[in-house]
Amino acid sequence: MTGASSGTHRPATAVAPGERGAVRIADRVVAKIAAQAAREVLGPLPKDAVPPHATVVVHHGTARVRVHLELDYPSAIGARCAAVRRQVTERVGALVDMEVREVAVHVERLLPAQTPGRA
Template identity: 60%
Template sequence: MSSTSSNSTSSKSISGSSGPPRSAVSRVAAGDRGATRIADRVVAKIAAQAAREVLDTTSGTPAHATVTVHHDIARVRVSLELDYPSDLAAQCAAVRRQVALRVEECASMSVPEVDIDIEHLHSTHTRTAHGRDRRLR
């Protein structure tokens, strides 16, 4: 009798019959399944990580983001520290593109604008001359 019980258990795990059949799940309309809400702080983490993907974060503080979400629209503000001299506009444009792309991909939200605050500039000349990282404020 115990061998019959173990056989039926193994056949259940092999067939993967946990939960309702797929046909029953697919019959429920998308609007009736419930809602998914992504917290602003989660979207902010996605945005900050996206900015870090673009920038060299070995010097200074990593990028930080704040987000305001209204329905499926995210307004993003990213705070950065950048090396100077460099093409600041090009770096900001790359961050804007990456942040908008990642938030749209990961959170399914449109991002009409990404504001950039450059908090500090790090002089590459000073760092090279003195062998350490010094901030320009």
């Protein structure tokens, strides 16, 4: 008969932090986080607006982000774009611990505000 294992395990050898490997976060994941951050700061979108989307290039742990969005008009376009830049930088940095060097906001379309009596 062969002897059964006594249930003891070998102690795991500690691996130094620098030898454990690395985590790589895909560009598309960072892009989804950036788009969500833009949605958070913009609030409710105009009726026919397409939700914000983003493209990202990550290089050596830093990100360059382009956010494409549609805004209602009239509105403070510059202030809203600045708020999107701040929020994207903050959320990407907090969630994936990545420096955001650039956030370019592209306003694709301005949608007239809905007024009473207009369909």
